[in-house]
Amino acid sequence: MKATRSRVxxxxxxxxxxxxxxxxxxxxxxxxxAQGEAQPGPYEDPAAVLEAVLDNLRGGPLRGTYTFxxxxxxxxxxxxxxxxxxxxxxxxxxxxxxxxxxxxxFLMDGDDLWLYNARLGRSLRLPPSGRSSAFLGSDVxxxxxxxxxxxxxxxxxxxxxxxxxxxGAAGDTIDTIVLExxxxxxxPTPYGRVIISIEAATLTPQWLDYYDQRGxxxxxxxxxxxxxxxxxxxxxxxxxEDRTREGYRTVVRLADVxxxxxxxxxxxxxxxxxxxxx
Amino acid sequence: MTETTRPxxxxxxxxxxxxxxxxxxxxxxxxxxxxVVVAYVTFLTIVYWSFVDGYGESVVESYARYIASxxxxxxxxxxxxxxxxNHLGDLAFVEELAGASGVREASLRIHFPxxxxxxxxxxxxxxxxxxxAAERALSRIPAKVAQGRWLAGPGEVILGDEVARxxxxxxxxxxxxxAASLAGPxxxxxxxxxxxxxxxxxxxxxAVIVHLEDARRLTGVPTATTVDLDVVRGTEAAVAQxxxxxxxxxxxxxxxxxxxxxxxxxxxxxRVFAHxxxxxxxxxxxxxxxxxVFVSVMERTRELGVIAALGVAxxxxxxxxxxxxxFTCVLGWVGGxxxxxxxxxxxxxYNILGPVFGAxxxxxxxxxxxxEVYGAVRAxxxxxxxxxxxxxVVFSALVPGRRAARLQPATAMRAx
Numbered sequence: 001m002k003a004t005r006s007r008v009x010x011x012x013x014x015x016x017x018x019x020x021x022x023x024x025x026x027x028x029x030x031x032x033x034a035q036g037e038a039q040p041g042p043y044e045d046p047a048a049v050l051e052a053v054l055d056n057l058r059g060g061p062l063r064g065t066y067t068f069x070x071x072x073x074x075x076x077x078x079x080x081x082x083x084x085x086x087x088x089x090x091x092x093x094x095x096x097x098x099x100x101x102x103x104x105x106f107l108m109d110g111d112d113l114w115l116y117n118a119r120l121g122r123s124l125r126l127p128p129s130g131r132s133s134a135f136l137g138s139d140v141x142x143x144x145x146x147x148x149x150x151x152x153x154x155x156x157x158x159x160x161x162x163x164x165x166x167x168g169a170a171g172d173t174i175d176t177i178v179l180e181x182x183x184x185x186x187x188p189t190p191y192g193r194v195i196i197s198i199e200a201a202t203l204t205p206q207w208l209d210y211y212d213q214r215g216x217x218x219x220x221x222x223x224x225x226x227x228x229x230x231x232x233x234x235x236x237x238x239x240x241e242d243r244t245r246e247g248y249r250t251v252v253r254l255a256d257v258x259x260x261x262x263x264x265x266x267x268x269x270x271x272x273x274x275x276x277x278x
Numbered sequence: 279m280t281e282t283t284r285p286x287x288x289x290x291x292x293x294x295x296x297x298x299x300x301x302x303x304x305x306x307x308x309x310x311x312x313x314v315v316v317a318y319v320t321f322l323t324i325v326y327w328s329f330v331d332g333y334g335e336s337v338v339e340s341y342a343r344y345i346a347s348x349x350x351x352x353x354x355x356x357x358x359x360x361x362x363x364n365h366l367g368d369l370a371f372v373e374e375l376a377g378a379s380g381v382r383e384a385s386l387r388i389h390f391p392x393x394x395x396x397x398x399x400x401x402x403x404x405x406x407x408x409x410x411a412a413e414r415a416l417s418r419i420p421a422k423v424a425q426g427r428w429l430a431g432p433g434e435v436i437l438g439d440e441v442a443r444x445x446x447x448x449x450x451x452x453x454x455x456x457a458a459s460l461a462g463p464x465x466x467x468x469x470x471x472x473x474x475x476x477x478x479x480x481x482x483x484x485a486v487i488v489h490l491e492d493a494r495r496l497t498g499v500p501t502a503t504t505v506d507l508d509v510v511r512g513t514e515a516a517v518a519q520x521x522x523x524x525x526x527x528x529x530x531x532x533x534x535x536x537x538x539x540x541x542x543x544x545x546x547x548x549r550v551f552a553h554x555x556x557x558x559x560x561x562x563x564x565x566x567x568x569x570x571v572f573v574s575v576m577e578r579t580r581e582l583g584v585i586a587a588l589g590v591a592x593x594x595x596x597x598x599x600x601x602x603x604x605f606t607c608v609l610g611w612v613g614g615x616x617x618x619x620x621x622x623x624x625x626x627x628y629n630i631l632g633p634v635f636g637a638x639x640x641x642x643x644x645x646x647x648x649x650e651v652y653g654a655v656r657a658x659x660x661x662x663x664x665x666x667x668x669x670x671v672v673f674s675a676l677v678p679g680r681r682a683a684r685l686q687p688a689t690a691m692r693a694x
Contacts, residue, residue, distance in 0.1 A: 111462070111463050112462075112463065113463070125458060125463070126458070126463070134400075183452065183467065185433075185467075186433055186466060186467050186468075187467045188454045188456065188465035188466055188467050189452075189454060189467060190395050190396050190397040190452060190453055190454050190467075191397055192397070210397075212397035212398070213397065213448075213451045213452065218397050218398065244398055
């Protein structure tokens, strides 16, 4: 029955989904803002800063391998997956490990999300809530960094005017911009606000804090180990921490990155979802 | 010269009845005892059926006002597969419904599966999009909003008490409802306007109610999946049949009794069992009355012997005993009727039984049981209890009456 299928889709969505981190690093590099050096502050338009950050995150065509280490109290699960993206709104992920999940694939094309279950031999279309749902039971979701949802769903302002100086990873001092994002009326987001800390020189995000509607941080993303190539910056390490539950964390590592790889459009079709990208 | 002794003519019936009536008050204690037994049996019979019928009606009424509706109109395909794709093609017939006899209100609804997301939890839910104003007449849920208020317009959502607790959502906070239907993947942020606490597990654990316009945006359904009618209780089947003539092909109206699904089987099975149990109870009740009369006859052996010696034929003694039992039973029955119907009215007016079923409701969430369970009041209960008493009187005639009819006056007068 169709209603039954819809419910299966919804149920599957609730436990699976999303790619975010895949496209996030895929985004690493790219667009006009990423051509050459990032423009230092001071910035007067927070929306322009956010746009530049997102432009910087969305990379050009990219292939690589992701490793998700999903940590839970007393156990940890590792997923390995191949991904390919056009650096815009399309991406394809195929899980290659562990064996019980191997063969599953996810296709993202704008607002459309598809899941392919190799055991069933069927593809399912998933609702947009997948963009903010947990991917493979991890703490990572598509909306964590990727796509333009932040521009659509939030109004942005400087949490602190101008740039401030903070300690860098190398022990130096770097200029940091802090943005505060507040949900627009009716936007499909359950968060009360999002705070983004951005390295001013390169417009790459250092960390993001997601707040609930009671002023508490419920999730934190920390991006680091940026791989720089031809003006693009791809974070090779992303740590997502569930701040509501002790011991819940996901560590995402990027490897075998091929920037500027040839990515034909046929990679983002239902046929490619089921058979693979040529 | 001797005169032939002719037996005295039997006394006419009226004096026998007067004698029986006087005998009742000559043995006041015995009479009162039998009166109490009969009144109690009558009272119990009425209360029993008040509960049985009231329980079944309460379940169906609760189902109609909390989960479904008294009368539902939907596409035949939707009844088979309640997917938004099987929505009503057009709503032109709704205007005609307003003039249909028995229809008090018609309310549009859209039912669809969705994901409900808070900042902490995501879960699958069944959402209902409603017209807030019309829903007040049709459903009891608007009156059961325990926190916040009922829907005032688009952009809001009402959650069941348990739903809100599970996703940890509070009044004024925003949650995300996502669906994928005719309009493709859609998602909306909705503010929690109210939290309903109905006492019906099926509602408190699953209710997610949005404005009809939001439901249309989320699903792409331009009309509705169902049109639900508010009608007087007890007229659901008749109104459904009546409005069917106004509906286009492929669309059906069904009364709540057709919508309750497996609950109908349970209610009907309970009723059959109630009848079986009632017969057993009736039999014991009749035996109790007859045995009381029997003991009375046993204790009055000498008295009956004197009466026989005074000229009442033995056969008439049997009639006398039966009349005494009849008078006592009728008095007790009338008294029991008064008490029984008073209790039934009380149960039908005040929610005495509801809290008793609170625990049962939680254990059977799909049953539609609520914390409101009322008794029923029907004239037929007088007939049920009267039947019991009639059987008791018959037993009295068969056993104690026949014993009295076979009394030997001389032997009886010597009894202790």
